[in-house]
Amino acid sequence: MTSLMKTTFGEYIRLLRNENELTLTQLAAKLNLDSANLSKIENGKRDFDEKRLPKLAKIFKLNLTELRNEYVTDQIGKHIYETNCTKQLLQVAEEKAEYRRTLNKSLQTQ
Amino acid sequence: MTSLMKTTFGEYIRLLRNENELTLTQLAAKLNLDSANLSKIENGKRDFDEKRLPKLAKIFKLNLTELRNEYVTDQIGKHIYETNCTKQLLQVAEEKAEYRRTLNKSLQTQ
DNA sequence: ATAAATTTGTCAAAAAATGACAAGTCTTAT
DNA sequence: ATAAGACTTGTCATTTTTTGACAAATTTAT
Numbered sequence: 359m360t361s362l363m364k365t366t367f368g369e370y371i372r373l374l375r376n377e378n379e380l381t382l383t384q385l386a387a388k389l390n391l392d393s394a395n396l397s398k399i400e401n402g403k404r405d406f407d408e409k410r411l412p413k414l415a416k417i418f419k420l421n422l423t424e425l426r427n428e429y430v431t432d433q434i435g436k437h438i439y440e441t442n443c444t445k446q447l448l449q450v451a452e453e454k455a456e457y458r459r460t461l462n463k464s465l466q467t468q
Numbered sequence: 469m470t471s472l473m474k475t476t477f478g479e480y481i482r483l484l485r486n487e488n489e490l491t492l493t494q495l496a497a498k499l500n501l502d503s504a505n506l507s508k509i510e511n512g513k514r515d516f517d518e519k520r521l522p523k524l525a526k527i528f529k530l531n532l533t534e535l536r537n538e539y540v541t542d543q544i545g546k547h548i549y550e551t552n553c554t555k556q557l558l559q560v561a562e563e564k565a566e567y568r569r570t571l572n573k574s575l576q577t578q
Numbered sequence: 579a580t581a582a583a584t585t586t587g588t589c590a591a592a593a594a595a596t597g598a599c600a601a602g603t604c605t606t607a608t
Numbered sequence: 609a610t611a612a613g614a615c616t617t618g619t620c621a622t623t624t625t626t627t628g629a630c631a632a633a634t635t636t637a638t
Contacts, residue, residue, distance in 0.1 A: 364560075364567050381583060392629060397585055407627080427560075430551045435564030437547055441540045448562060450474075450537075452555065454545030457474050491614060502598060507616055517596075 367432035372400040374418050388417050405433075477542035482510040484528050498527050515543075 365373070375385050382400075386393040389410055398404040406414075411429060415422040438448060475483070485495050492510075496503040499520055508514040516524075521539060525532040548558060 364563050366564070366568070366571075382585095383583075392627095393583085394585075394587095394630080395628070397583095401585080403586090404627080427557055430553055431557050431561040431564055434544065434547055434551065434553060434558070434561035435568065437544055438561060438565035439568040441544065443540055443544060443565075445562065447537055447541050448544070448558070451541040451544035451548060452558060453474050454476070454541055455548035455553070458476070458545065458549040461476075492616095493614075502596095503614090504599080504616075504618095505597070507614095511616080513617090514596080 366402055366436075367406055367429055368400045368402045370428060370432075371396075371406065371414070375400075378418065385417070389413055476512050476546075477516055477539055478510045478512045480538060480542075481506075481516065481524070485510075488528065495527070499523055 371385075375382070380388075382393040382396050386396040389396065390413070391410070395404060399406050406429070408429065411425055412422060414420070415425045437443075443451065481495075485492070490498075492503040492506050496506040499506065500523070501520070505514060509516050516539070518539065521535055522532060524530070525535045547553075553561065
């Protein structure tokens, strides 16, 4: 795993866009998206739609798996933030995820 | 913090309901809910609606804050599970949550 | 001052979550 | 065996949320 950004996904997109010297309008077009809405995404006022990740990866020649990690950690980070979930509670959440995994495993054996 | 359940929230409700010897119909009525839908909630086929947490706490005389912790950890656990988020990535997610907190702080000072 | 780039507001359309109800299964008591 | 109660499943209309689209600001650079 390469180091992931400690920024929001929106800020990350803006970073990529600036590095590649694209305007909102230009990038939005490549993403099949309205430039006004891309602006909102970059400013954290809307979410980037997961189904556009492959397109985004292609545009900036990024590894899709890593980009998805960037996305997933942003989404969960947002969830943690919005619910005021402490580290202690996050530990519990992780255990519950583990529990769901075992539930799923036992389903598959049957 | 008292120990939280390593079960889904639906299973937890079922536990509470059984301990108190209520039928689905009885509990559903108290929750202003259709018994069929409560069944789905207990079986993990629908989500419990957060706005009913106060009612649920009252019915079973539970501490609302702890119940909310139970709920939040279930939701985030589900999110972790559904996105196949590893422990390593979860650590990144937590850092991003922290980043959002600092963003918010600096917004408030201005 | 002008033009391009970005931001913000609004609203209709699409998608997802919820409520409601009918019909089914399973269990238990008679 | 069957009737009654408890629970499950499927479906669909309604509500809520998310998204797409466009107009109208505001900001930035020249």
